[in-house]
Amino acid sequence: MGWSEYEVSLKIIREFVNQYVRTRARDIDRGAYPRDIIRKLGELNFLAPTLPPEFGGAGADTLTHILVVEELARASPGVATIMEIQSSMIAENIYHNGTKRMKEEILPKVAAGEVIVAFALSEPCCGSDAAAIRTRAEKIGGEWVINGHKMWITNGHYADYYLVAARTGPREARHKAITVFLLKRSNCVETSPIEVMGVRGTGTAEVKFNNCAASDDDIVGEVNGGWKVIVDTLNVGRTAISGVAVGIARGAFEEALKWARNRELFDRKLIEFQNTQFELAEMYASIETAKTLAYYAAYLYDINSPGFLIMSHVAKLQTARIAVDVTRRAVQIEGGFGYSKESKAEMFYRDAKILEIGEGTNEVMKYVIYKLIEKGQ
Structure with a gap:
């Protein structure tokens, strides 16, 4: 791509930021979750710009993604953080590792901002040492049952789905016994908002999973291949x-x-x-x-x-x-x-x-x- 093509994307996103984000930045900093702004980004195909158009993206390269994130952050780092996670950590993840059902039914809704997905990895015990997580998924009677406690989860309080990292083997196995599930929110999920120093309005939360049921079709990647x-x-x-x-x-x-x-x-x-x-x-x-x-x-x-x-x-x-x-x-x-x-x-x-x-x-x-x-x- 020549720089002139990037300038087209920059013009669109700058107009968007001036119209919808800049005037709301202070409210978001005070804690208002900008779900409507996320949906509007999805309407522009800029919420997950690197996805192919058939899934709701713009078929753009990673530099375009960086430029969009950068322009959002100039006005509201909170909005930029939500977008960055929804795109690079969720949409791209499902596109590359998700099942056929996830790609057809859920991914377009993620790209459109119709559903919010939280990346649920960190725990009270384990931030940097992610291989030590204690959230567990056990196979009982043909289905997985997930129990655990996640912490500092961006979008956690408002998420419709959770990309959950859970232990599916002994703790001593560490990273070799972790599986990732795409879990739909239900009554088994308990969230508590966390007041943070910065990037407020991102729905940062403590998230607890209490006997949440999942099937093999909810696995992202492979069993014990979550690392x-x-x-x-x-x-x-x-x-x-x-x-x-x-x-x-x-x-x-x-x-x-x-x-x-x-x-x-x-x-x-x-x-x-x-x-x-x-x-x-x-x-x-x-x-x-x-x-x-x-x-x-x-x-x-x-x-x-x-x-x-x-x-x-x-x-x-x-x-x-x-x-x-x-x-x-x-x-x-x-x-x-x-x-x-x-x-x-x-x-x-x-x-x-x-x-x-x-x-x-x-x-x-x-x-x-x-x-x-x-x-x-």
């Missing part, structure tokens, strides 16, 4: 969340630049001070670095390069750091106003922190990168 499904999902998700990082950094930078151009200090505009100029230059350079990493990781995924794996982790690690640093600088430039709830930079600062934790902490990224270096990748 590959999880890892592949997270690798793509880490690339997509790098786009969220770029969007957050850009949004904070734009707010700080506007403030510096208008704020008067000692009979001068704040932007006339060299220190302010240097800060803005550092922020801009960092954002361009983050863009390069995110876009390059997307490119490597699209060409099926073996270098994608390590680059997805590098992009996740570095863009998260950059987003936190750029938003911190934006708050500092705005001073007292930046510390108030009136400041959008303050919102971006809170939202940025999850990027160093969710979908793999900075520490996990460094661990994996080193392991891949040792393998010669």
